[in-house]
Amino acid sequence: MKKDRGKVWLGVAGIVVNAEGKWLVVKKKYSGLKGVWSLPAGFVQIGETADEAIVREVVEETGIHCEVTGLIGFRTGVIREEISDNMAIFCCTLPSEGQIIQIQEEEISEARWLSVEEIVNSGASSVMLEEMACHELIQHQLYKKEGINPGDVFEYSAYKLFYNK
Template structure:
């Protein structure tokens, strides 16, 4: 017997700036090719979700980040058209690096997330993260 099929683990990261904008990437590949999304991706075997979150932001945007807090876990089975992917999401702050799109991103910039239609369930994730920031 093979291993049971389980959801795949992903991370998404919300990096706000001092003007209330959020770091977004334009997706280079399907699904949602050409749409704006949060930086993130799949967790590698042997990697913590925290390490994956920092790595994905660096790979896609060139920025170094420090994770501030957990926003939540998003596990709706139909949230990703590729299959059942569960995302652990973090709020982070930029600590260095040079903003430049790379890897799965064709563009990377700080934007008003309400001004664009975000891929996946990223609009709800951003809303949850910004609500947490308001409570500080």
């Protein structure tokens, strides 16, 4: 069943990098990304921050537990001149190496660790993934700062700031 997300979408994607510098990539079973390598991704749910959403999505799609270290990019577009489609792209690391990939078989056909060279040269990567792999993005991330309170008047239950150090 397709969910009605309204006319403004907020998605998340994560570049999860292991100790060897390889990226965690997946092949979806649906949509325009069917059968091509792409980043683990999904939509932000009610009551969660965007960085919490990508940690959840990575675990759901691959079984891999990760931690967000920063924001790398933001993709935005308009679909059929009516739907605002936005995606925050996070940089993530592993709290522990040696985790075993366990795919979510309903949505994912395959997940794997690939080097940047394999992503760029495979001929089977999404346009966004290939574009991002061509650049050294990790050095240009915006870093996460937690524990900030902008004031009780705003009534935030969660508040995080991403900025350039």
